[in-house]
Amino acid sequence: MxxxxxxxxxxxxxxxxxxxxxxxxxxxxxxxxxxxxxxxxxxxxxxxxxxxxxxxxxxxxxxxxxxxxxxxxxxxxxxxxxxxxxxxxxxxxxxxxxxxxxxxxxxxxxxxxxxxxxxxxxxxxxxxxxxxxxxxxxxxxxxxxxxxxxxxxxxxxxxxxxxxxxxxxxTFLVDIFQMFVLSAVVVMILASIIIYFVTSNMIRPLRQMLVATGSFARGDFSIRVPVEGDDEVSMLAAAFNAMASSLATLEQSRRSFTANVSHELKTPMTTIGGFIDGILDGTIPPEKQNYYLQIVSTEVKRLSRMVRAMLNLSRIEAGELKINPEPVEITDIVTRTTLMFEKPLTDKNIEVRGLDTEKRMVEADPDMIQQVVYNLIENAVKFVNPGGYLEFRYWEEGDRTLVAVRNSGEGIQSEELNRVFDRFYKSDKSRSKDKSGVGLGLYIVRTIINLHGGEIFIRSEVGQYTEFVFSLTTCPQKKQPRFRKAEKENLPSQKTE
Structure with missing residues (x-):
């Protein structure tokens, strides 16, 4: 058998x-x-x-x-x-x-x-x-x-x-036995025919799945199994098709990710190698070396961010990303993180709104929430239109504190809103503006928020704005925050002429 x-x-x-x-x-x-x-x-x-x-x-x-x-x-x-x-x-x-x-x-x-x-x-x-x-x-x-x-x-x-x-x-029993055997033979023949066709129909989706798995092994995820009826085999076929769609999407994302990572790693490494070789062989004169070393430093930081994002992705997939919640002042984290983007905000003449507000206490892991805020602000700074605005808003709903990060700009098409949190996803418009990302930032943001028991969603109006809103558990104000209130004088509060 x-x-x-x-x-x-x-x-x-x-x-x-x-x-x-x-x-x-x-x-x-x-x-x-x-x-x-x-x-x-x-x-x-x-x-x-x-x-x-x-x-x-x-x-x-x-x-x-x-x-x-x-x-x-x-x-x-x-x-x-x-x-x-x-x-x-x-x-x-x-x-x-x-x-x-x-x-x-x-x-x-x-x-x-x-x-x-x-x-x-x-x-x-x-x-x-x-x-x-x-x-x-x-x-x-x-x-x-x-x-x-x-x-x-x-x-x-x-x-x-x-x-x-x-x-x-x-004699009577022999006659009865002969009639029974004849009837049994007829019944067995009919039953065998019925069992054959019933079994064939039952096994056919499994055979189709077997053929499909062979195609999947070769990298072809286009085959689907027909779904007929609503029994367990049909449910299995439907689940198999859903898995195939997910694999196809994941494979496309993987290929896109591989291409993006290859390109993103190759460009700064080529730049770094070229400038260092130029300094070492004297091609770059001493008076310009500091200028090119500054470019090398920027590219190294860019590489560090990409490697950190990929390491975080690895930790998420391995289930090793753990949180250590404590009382933190979310408004202070937002302010301190925004200070890191002072130069690009000033260069693009961006107005920053909503930093001068009462402090809000939440229960969260300070380091992870700082990464969430950093990724959201970084994303907003990339896509805000020159001369536009970056706005922060806070409010409470029940035992939750909601934080909104909004930037003016082109916005996001409605058909792309459900995909912005997917791994490796970068919209067609973002590809021309986001030169330093590989489509992992928002996926990591959503994962961290979900680990905190919160939610995150996006709102956008094409040609007007894009806004990310996330929620965290509200913490009583009497608890001491980890971060003290930051100074805000260095941030632009209005458009610079």
Whole structure:
């Protein structure tokens, strides 16, 4: 069975179960048929034996105080016995000698005796029944029924018996068995055909999945399994198709990620290598070396950010990213993080709004939330339009504090809103503006927020703004924050002329 296919195993199991059921059913049927045949024979013999007993009493005469039975009774026995295919015989109670017999083979019993053990049984019971040879009276098995004959003084003087051959049972059972076998063969053929097609239909989606997995192994995720019905196999096929779609998306993202990472790593490394070689071989004069070293430093930081993002992704996928929540002042984190982007904000003449607000305390991991805020502000600074604004808003809903980071600009198309948090995803518009990312920042942001038990969502209006809103558990104001309130004088609060 180990080398057989699922189709063969299922087919053989069903076939075996049906065959076993037919065998058990046939055995039970033959037992009941045999029992019914025997009961029918006993009923037939008993009914006719009552008539024979009555006729025997009618032929009884008493001479000198001695009861005699006339020979006319033998004619009656012949008539009754021949009509039912049985022997009818009368035995003397004293010695078991057969007095009269008739029917199917009455002459066989002349000068024969019924065993006294049989005759003695009438002293304790009124009816005798046996399936056998009548203690050697017959050479083969017979069904026998016996009843006592009473004298006018209610004394048992003899017994009348009716016996018929039990060989008819064998013939009856053989006929029944032949009919059953013929019916069983027909049923098994029909059942085999039905099982074959049912099993084929059941196994077909699994075979299609097997073919599809072969294609997946070769990198082709375009094959889908047809879904028919709503049973477990259909549900499995639907889940398989969903998995295929996810794999296709993941594979596309992986390829895009590989291409992006290759390009993003190659560009700064080429720049760094070229400038360092130029400094070492004297191509770059000493008075310009500091300028080019500054470019090298910027590219190294860029490489560091990309490596850190990929390491965080690895920790997330391995389930190793853990949080250590404590009371923190989210407004202070936002302010301090925004200070890191002072230069690009000033260069693009960006107005910063919402930093001058009351402090808000939340329960969070300070380092991870600082990374969330950093990624969101970095994303906003990249896509804010020159001369636009960067705005922060805070409010509470129940036991949650919500933080919004909004920037003016082109916004995001509605069909892309559900994908911005996917791994490696970068919109077509962002590809021309985001030269330093690989599409992991927002995915990491969402993962960190989810680990805190919060939620994050995006709102955008094309040509107007983009806003990210995340929620954290509100912390009582009396708890001390990890960060003290930062100075804000160095940040641009309005558009610079």
């Amino acid at each position: 180990k080398n057989k296919s699922l189709f063969q195993r299922y087919f053989y199991i069903c076939f075996t179960m049906i065959l076993l059921s037919m065998f058990i059913l046939g055995a039970i049927f033959l037992v009941f048929a045999s029992q019914y045949f025997k009961e029918d024979k006993y009923t037939l013999l008993s009914q006719n034996l009552d008539q024979a007993a009555d006729l025997t009493v009618d032929c009884m005469i008493q001479i000198g105080g001695v009861v005699h039975i006339t020979s006319n009774v033998e004619n009656y026995y012949n008539t009754i016995g021949e009509s039912i295919g049985a022997d009818i015989y009368l035995a003397d109670m004293r010695d078991g000698r057969i007095l009269y017999s008739g029917g199917a083979g009455g002459s066989e019993h002349q000068l024969e005796y019924v065993p006294m053990s049989v005759m003695e049984s009438f002293r304790t019971k009124a009816v005798y029944t046996e399936t056998g040879r009548m203690k050697g009276l017959y050479e083969s098995a017979h069904y026998t029924v016996g009843k006592p004959i009473l004298s006018p003084g209610n004394r048992v003087i003899c017994a009348v018996f009716a016996s018929t051959s039990a060989s008819a049972l064998s």
